[in-house]
Amino acid sequence: xEATFDNETPWTPSPRTPDPRLRDLDPSFARYRVxxxxxxxxxxxxxxxxxxxxxxxxxxxxxxxxxTDRMLRWDEATGATTVFRAPSNHAxxxxxxxxxxxxxxxxxxxxxxxxxxxxxxxxIADRFEGKRLNSPNDVVVKSDxxxxxxxxxxxxLSDNEGERAESELPQNVYRVDPARGTIEVAADGIxxxxxxxxxxxxxxxxxxxSRTNPRKILSYSVDGNGRLSNRRDFITAEPGGTPDGxxxxxxxxxxxxxxxxxxxQDGVRVFNSAGAPxxxxxxxxxxxxxxxxxxxxxxxxxxxxxxxxxxxxxxRGAVG
Numbered sequence: 114x115e116a117t118f119d120n121e122t123p124w125t126p127s128p129r130t131p132d133p134r135l136r137d138l139d140p141s142f143a144r145y146r147v148x149x150x151x152x153x154x155x156x157x158x159x160x161x162x163x164x165x166x167x168x169x170x171x172x173x174x175x176x177x178x179x180x181t182d183r184m185l186r187w188d189e190a191t192g193a194t195t196v197f198r199a200p201s202n203h204a205x206x207x208x209x210x211x212x213x214x215x216x217x218x219x220x221x222x223x224x225x226x227x228x229x230x231x232x233x234x235x236x237i238a239d240r241f242e243g244k245r246l247n248s249p250n251d252v253v254v255k256s257d258x259x260x261x262x263x264x265x266x267x268x269x270l271s272d273n274e275g276e277r278a279e280s281e282l283p284q285n286v287y288r289v290d291p292a293r294g295t296i297e298v299a300a301d302g303i304x305x306x307x308x309x310x311x312x313x314x315x316x317x318x319x320x321x322x323s324r325t326n327p328r329k330i331l332s333y334s335v336d337g338n339g340r341l342s343n344r345r346d347f348i349t350a351e352p353g354g355t356p357d358g359x360x361x362x363x364x365x366x367x368x369x370x371x372x373x374x375x376x377x378q379d380g381v382r383v384f385n386s387a388g389a390p391x392x393x394x395x396x397x398x399x400x401x402x403x404x405x406x407x408x409x410x411x412x413x414x415x416x417x418x419x420x421x422x423x424x425x426x427x428x429r430g431a432v433g
Contacts (some may be wrong), residue, residue, distance in 0.1 A: 122398055122419045124154045134380075135424070142392030144381060145341035145366075148179060150425035152394065155187055156194040157412075161274075162416035163358070164207040164251070166215065167406025171179035173408060176416045177204040179274045187421060188405050189407075194421075201274045206251035206308075206358070206402070211258050220268025223250045223288070225260065229306060238262070238296050248274075251308045251358055251402070255315060256433055257310040259298060259339055260289040263306035265318065272360040276284065287318055300333060300341050306332075308358035308402065311335070312386075312432040313365055319347060321356050327343035330356055330367070331385075347386050354378055357404025358416075362428040366391070368413060381415060396422060406428025 127134060132151040137143055165176040172189040175197055183199035184207075198204070202219035210216055215228040216237065223246045224239035237260060239246060248268025253261050265284050268275030280391060286300040286309065300306070305324030311317065315335060322329045332347035348367075350356055353374020359367050365386035371393075374380035380396035396417055403415045410429040415422040 116160065121152075121157055122417075124157075124397065126153070127151055132424070136343070136393045136395065137391075138383075138393055139385075139389065139391040141385065145383070145392065145427050147425050147427050150427075151395070152422060152424045154420055154422055155192070156185070157419040159185070159416075159420060159421070161401065161417055162409050162421060163205050163217070163401050164208040164242050165402060165404045165416045165421070166209055167404055167412045167414065167429070168209070168213075169408070170213065174404075174414050174421070175207060175416075176402075176421065177201065177207065177217075178205055179205050179220065184217075185421075200356065201346050205249070205268070205274075206262070208252045208254050208260075210254045210255070210260070216252055216254060216260060218262060220248040223248055223269070223275075225252060225262050230280060237291065238287065241282055241285075241287065241296055241298070247282060250306070253310055254433070255311060255339070257339070259290060260291065261309060261318070262287055262289075263303075263309055265305045265307060265323070267305075275334075286318075299339075300344070303331065308356065308370070310360055311369075311431075311433075313361060313363055319361075319367065321357075321359070321361070323357070327352060328354065328356055330359075330369070348384055354382070356382070357400070361406050361431045362405070362426075364432055365429060365431075366428070368405075370400040370407055370415070370417075372396075382415070394424060 159178040160180040163177045174187045184197040184201045186197040202221040206218040225237040227235045247266040269278040288299040307321035307323040331346040333341040334343040357370040357372040359369035367384045371382035381394040383392040400417045
């Protein structure tokens with residue numbers, strides 16, 4: 114399905130090398146900048162880009178445009194952007210499972226689904242203890258095949274990204290075990306659980322708490338049975354700082370969608386494994402979510418509000 118994608122967000126490629134949009138907040142970030150790795154704008158025309166996921170076997174990126182009820186596909190070989198799925202049930206976060214299938218959070222249907230290799234849609238979760246989920250937001254798949262997702266009420270607060278409704282459940286992080294057919298609460302008591310990701314060795318789960326002031330990224334210890342403990346405030350954002358979706362690299366750094374406070378905060382904020390800010394990628398708009406992709410997992414794809422960006426960095430996304 115062809116469509117027109119404009120470039121409404123003003124963008125001028127930097128003539129400088131290395132690209133000054135990659136800023137050091139700490140000297141340790143310098144090693145992650147690539148001399149000839151400029152920030153590129155790949156596509157525009159979204160209303161709220163979210164949930165990018167890389168398909169290396171197809172050399173493409175899939176991401177969601179939540180309010181317009183569609184999912185988009187950017188093709189690496191041609192640079193073309195097309196509609197992947199419309200309507201998408203106001204899809205938000207996406208991931209791939211251990212068999213390479215697409216896993217998607219849907220606001221409108223208040224469920225998490227899996228797209229089978231033949232295109233069929235399988236419902237992974239839409240209820241807990243007989244009650245409807247709120248509006249699944251972001252999702253990751255652990256190496257054991259379990260599926261973890263956040264369930265804030267954002268998609269049912271209005272008719273803009275779903276359908277207005279009352280919450281039937283608290284705001285939780287859930288863990289689904291497809292092999293056993295079970296769903297359980299992995300973490301509760303989080304105000305606006307949003308983006309989530311595991312550390313490279315999966316011993317830590319990080320979760321954005323997006324409705325506190327200031328906003329936070331929490332961390333939990335993960336045991337061998339997938340149980341969480343030792344909740345702590347890992348990152349507390351400065352005033353106006355807004356973490357959203359994020360992913361980790363092989364060194365344990367968190368690359369976080371950031372912004373919405375002041376223009377100099379818009380883009381990607383990078384934190385090391387100790388929670389200290391070390392770098393920033395400047396963008397002309399708020400960045401919502403991101404992922405690593407490309408042949409060597411060293412290309413960072415950034416779904417911002419209105420546009421899709423990419424930059425090559427000197428690290429690789431954590432496996433999985």
